[in-house]
Amino acid sequence: MNKTKAAIAGLALAVSAVVAQAGEVEVLHYWTSGGEAKSVAVLKDLLTKEGHDWKDFAVAGGAGEAAMTVLKSRAVSGNAPAAAQMKGLDIQEWADLGFLADLDGVAKKADWDKLLPSVVSDIMKYEGKYVAVPVNVHRVNWLWANPEAFKKAGVAIPTTWADMIAAGPKLKAAGIIPLAHGGQAWQDATLFEAIALGMGGSEFYTKAFVKHDDATLRSAKMIDIFKTFKATRDLIDADSPGRDWNIATSMVINGTAAMQVMGDWAKGEFTAAGKVPGKDFVCAPAPQTEHQYTFNIDSFALFNLKSDDAKEAQNTLARLIMEPKFQETFNLNKGSIPVRQGMDETPFDSCAKLSMADFSGTAKTGDLVPSFAHGMATTSSALGAISDVVTNFFNSEQTAEVAVEKLANAVKASM
Amino acid sequence: VANKRPFTDMLADSMPKLVLAPSFLIVMVCIYGYILWTAALSFTKSRMLPQWKFVGFDQYTKLMNNDRWAVSTENLIIFGGLFILICLALGIIMAIMLDQKIRQEGFLRTIYLYPMAISFIVTGTAWKWLLNPSLGIQKIVRDWGFTDFTFDWLVNSQMVVFCLVIAAVWQSSGFVMALFLAGLRGVDQEMIKAAQLDGATLPTIYRRIILPSLKPVFFSAFVILSHIAIKSFDLVTALTGGGPGYSSDLPANFMYAHAFTRSQMGLGAASGMVMLGGVLAILIPYLYSELRGKKQ
Numbered sequence: 001m002n003k004t005k006a007a008i009a010g011l012a013l014a015v016s017a018v019v020a021q022a023g024e025v026e027v028l029h030y031w032t033s034g035g036e037a038k039s040v041a042v043l044k045d046l047l048t049k050e051g052h053d054w055k056d057f058a059v060a061g062g063a064g065e066a067a068m069t070v071l072k073s074r075a076v077s078g079n080a081p082a083a084a085q086m087k088g089l090d091i092q093e094w095a096d097l098g099f100l101a102d103l104d105g106v107a108k109k110a111d112w113d114k115l116l117p118s119v120v121s122d123i124m125k126y127e128g129k130y131v132a133v134p135v136n137v138h139r140v141n142w143l144w145a146n147p148e149a150f151k152k153a154g155v156a157i158p159t160t161w162a163d164m165i166a167a168g169p170k171l172k173a174a175g176i177i178p179l180a181h182g183g184q185a186w187q188d189a190t191l192f193e194a195i196a197l198g199m200g201g202s203e204f205y206t207k208a209f210v211k212h213d214d215a216t217l218r219s220a221k222m223i224d225i226f227k228t229f230k231a232t233r234d235l236i237d238a239d240s241p242g243r244d245w246n247i248a249t250s251m252v253i254n255g256t257a258a259m260q261v262m263g264d265w266a267k268g269e270f271t272a273a274g275k276v277p278g279k280d281f282v283c284a285p286a287p288q289t290e291h292q293y294t295f296n297i298d299s300f301a302l303f304n305l306k307s308d309d310a311k312e313a314q315n316t317l318a319r320l321i322m323e324p325k326f327q328e329t330f331n332l333n334k335g336s337i338p339v340r341q342g343m344d345e346t347p348f349d350s351c352a353k354l355s356m357a358d359f360s361g362t363a364k365t366g367d368l369v370p371s372f373a374h375g376m377a378t379t380s381s382a383l384g385a386i387s388d389v390v391t392n393f394f395n396s397e398q399t400a401e402v403a404v405e406k407l408a409n410a411v412k413a414s415m
Numbered sequence: 416v417a418n419k420r421p422f423t424d425m426l427a428d429s430m431p432k433l434v435l436a437p438s439f440l441i442v443m444v445c446i447y448g449y450i451l452w453t454a455a456l457s458f459t460k461s462r463m464l465p466q467w468k469f470v471g472f473d474q475y476t477k478l479m480n481n482d483r484w485a486v487s488t489e490n491l492i493i494f495g496g497l498f499i500l501i502c503l504a505l506g507i508i509m510a511i512m513l514d515q516k517i518r519q520e521g522f523l524r525t526i527y528l529y530p531m532a533i534s535f536i537v538t539g540t541a542w543k544w545l546l547n548p549s550l551g552i553q554k555i556v557r558d559w560g561f562t563d564f565t566f567d568w569l570v571n572s573q574m575v576v577f578c579l580v581i582a583a584v585w586q587s588s589g590f591v592m593a594l595f596l597a598g599l600r601g602v603d604q605e606m607i608k609a610a611q612l613d614g615a616t617l618p619t620i621y622r623r624i625i626l627p628s629l630k631p632v633f634f635s636a637f638v639i640l641s642h643i644a645i646k647s648f649d650l651v652t653a654l655t656g657g658g659p660g661y662s663s664d665l666p667a668n669f670m671y672a673h674a675f676t677r678s679q680m681g682l683g684a685a686s687g688m689v690m691l692g693g694v695l696a697i698l699i700p701y702l703y704s705e706l707r708g709k710k711q
Contacts, residue, residue: 065675
């Protein structure tokens with residue numbers, strides 16, 4: 001009798017020990033489309049294998065806008081999830097309000113400072129302490145081209161913005177839309193950003209869009225950039241307003257358009273259509289930005305939690321995200337590249353290899369810059385102000401001089 | 416003691432108050448409470464979350480200097496004005512025509528009223544396809560052989576606001592027609608017969624007797640349409656996404672973008688208060704005339 005009692009007690013202890021170890025992490029994310037959902041499932045499996053529970057909290061819609069609205073109401077009511085997908089300067093805003101957890105324990109153990117370029121780790125840190133984990137890197141300054149279309153028109157794939165504008169009439173004469181583009185504010189900003197980086201250079205770009213230096217924003221160079229930006233309007237078909245980026249990509253895929261300036265998420269559309277990089281489509285850095293790199297990094301911010309089990313599970317999640325296994329599988333699924341340096345390149349395709357080489361290369365030369373169009377460089381209010389000016393200029397008869405004036409004023413007002 | 420009454424009496428007396436209390440409380444907190452909350456927020460420098468650092472009228476000054484706000488209010492005036500006028504005109508004409516004791520009236524009425532059952536999102540998406548130059552009306556007419564035909568308002572930043580008017584009128588004019596039809600059926604038939612005996616023609620009867628008696632219907636339709644116009648948000652989101660550029664933005668879109676996605680809650684709250692001011696400017700004269708009418 002006593003033996004059974006002892007056995008039961010022992011069993012109960014054992015069970016409670018297991019329960020005490022297994023924490024639950026609730027993860028808010030907006031990766032809900034096919035390939036993205038598959039990528040998240042990788043993380044869930046890894047976490048479950050470590051004995052923790054994953055509570056999925058996916059909020060679809062509006063490129064994360066819906067998720068952010070939910071996150072705000074949850075955080076204000078004191079019920080924040082363990083981790084939330086979040087980007088760029090938003091991390092700083094949340095940390096500033098005191099919501100984010102200190103990850104320095106995990107970061108020191110795995111030596112994240114060595115694994116990440118400092119431009120990247122600066123975004124993940126608040127007052128010198130890690131508060132977020134980067135998941136992947138998207139390169140934004142890509143030019144996606146259909147070589148068949150260029151052959152038909154008898155022009156080369158442009159490497160400068162002037163070449164691109166000059167190639168326009170020949171492509172049009174061959175019945176091809178020179179530049180595929182969707183007229184949405186963020187796409188206008190993506191194109192503008194590539195032109196500004198190419199024509200202005202990394203230093204100019206950083207001064208204007210990261211530091212918001214007034215003199216740079218009003219400079220003659222900026223006026224030239226706006227003029228070139230307006231000139232690319234002629235390369236785009238009249239029906240572009242409101243078009244989604246993937247529709248524009250499909251125009252390049254089927255040859256009605258020759259090229260598109262878009263981040264490397266566009267690659268997924270090409271590969272899904274069964275196209276081979278280097279043969280059916282060409283991925284090249286956007287004109288004049290061959291040795292520069294605008295990055296767009298997805299990351300998870302980790303929130304302050306009360307229970308120790310949950311904290312334990314949260315730390316495990318942070319550790320797993322930075323480990324090579326997750327970095328490789330996730331990024332192969334997503335089409336981006338690992339943020340962790342020194343990874344094996346063999347499983348990746350030629351576009352990703354080029355991106356990986358340029359990422360480490362530009363990190364050394366200082367040409368690795370945050371993409372402002374994707375919220376990596378500025379606060380959401382400054383980004384909103386800039387993209388309002390850019391998109392309005394692109395879709396109206398405004399002159400470049402007026403637009404530059406408005407840009408500088410809008411940036412100042414948003415501070 | 417004389418004023419000691421049975422408990423059931425007291426309960427019966429206070430029952431209406433008790434039953435109304437929850438809904439009264441909800442209305443007080445969720446409508447008037449939040450209006451005050453928004454008003455207070457509009458005087459703070461709140462960004463991502465409410466922050467109680469008061470800055471006076473700064474946010475309103477920013478709002479008035481904001482180009483996008485100027486475009487969206489101008490759009491609201493054009494859109495609201497045309498939408499209300501065209502809906503009222505079409506509604507009255509359709510109601511009068513349906514009132515001519517025609518065959519299959521019930522069937523026709525349903526057809527005209529049906530768009531109202533659809534949400535603005537569906538209307539917006541359907542019209543986005545119809546108005547798209549390379550998919551919709553322009554392409555069909557060009558395929559018919561009129562190759563010079565151009566109807567590209569949706570992608571033209573000067574004309575795009577009229578696309579909003581087209582879609583909104585299509586959706587709401589049937590509803591206005593139903594309102595007027597109900598009003599027409601309520602007109603005293605004796606009066607019309609008397610007028611006919613006096614030799615009045617049909618147009619005169621409509622002009623001198625029927626339409627003047629529809630004044631309350633006219634007012635209700637006006638108030639309903641103007642609040643649809645001011646709160647229009649989903650139509651813009653579905654039809655144009657605010658584009659090209661931000662040329663088809665309405666104040667509600669501006670408010671949402673700044674308060675919820677751009678971490679400028681103070682500015683968003685200020686724009687919300689200006690919109691409330693717009694609604695009150697329409698509502699107060701209406702309520703005033705209604706209440707005064709009752710007293711007489």
